[in-house]
Ligand SMILES: C[S@@+](CC[C@H](N)C(=O)[O-])C[C@H]1O[C@@H](n2cnc3c(N)ncnc32)[C@H](O)[C@@H]1O
């Protein structure tokens with residue numbers, strides 16, 4: 001009898017805590033807690049326990065579960081690992097479907113990605129490109145870039161993808177000269193959120209956008225990019241549309257903003 005009362009008490013307490021967490025705690029505070037939990041605390045703990053880094057563990061999951069030369073199996077191996085074992089900051093399976101539909105609609109031949117991490121989105125986007133298309137991806141963390149190179153090679157996409165190591169602010173002004181780029185057809189913004197707006201203005205200034213260039217920005221709600229959203233939604237130079245979704249591998253609200261540059 002005592003045990004049953006205890007179980008009822010604990011279950012009731014857990015239910016009340018969950019209801020408070022889901023419906024009473026403000027969404028922004030909850031999102032900050034979720035990110036702090038997955039992106040800081042659990043990562044530190046797993047690094048300690050395994051003696052490896054999260055990107056190294058993701059690479060191992062790819063090598064163990066994906067088929068060499070098969071990009072879809074690489075994407076699936078990363079999604080399986082991050083949904084069931086350990087969260088990571090890839091755009092993920094749910095928002096990934098939105099990215100796929102934009103890539104299929106735009107049919108780009110020149111793509112720029114800001115923020116590579118382990119090359120999950122890089123592989124996802126590049127696998128949908130036509131044979132003559134190219135994707136340049138920028139990553140300023142050399143440890144992540146080294147893992148990303150191995151993931152790209154495992155997917156067999158090294159000929160389609162140019163991984164550039166360095167900060168977006170330094171590389172954007174050099175892209176025309178170094179890679180013979182005229183303008184991009186599609187730009188995927190997924191680096192640190194405070195860089196979305198300055199880098200968009202830099203892309204404009206460097207003449208890397210043409211009428212019809214599509215900017216696709218991830219995480220515009222969580223962690224959020226209010227200054228960027230304000231800019232693309234209110235500027236006469238863009239036609240902008242929001243795609244509602246969830247933060248990768250969670251139930252927290254997030255979404256992608258697709259903004260067409262009008263010139
Ligand atoms: C959210 S992760 C990218 C995830 C990746 N796009 C995906 O979906 O698989 C952001 C990455 O951007 C990189 N980054 C942040 N700011 C940057 C900058 N200014 N220039 C280059 N890389 C940057 C970080 O090191 C990090 O690896």
Ligand SMILES: [Mg+2]
Nearest residue numbers: 091190218219
């Ligand atoms: Mg993202």
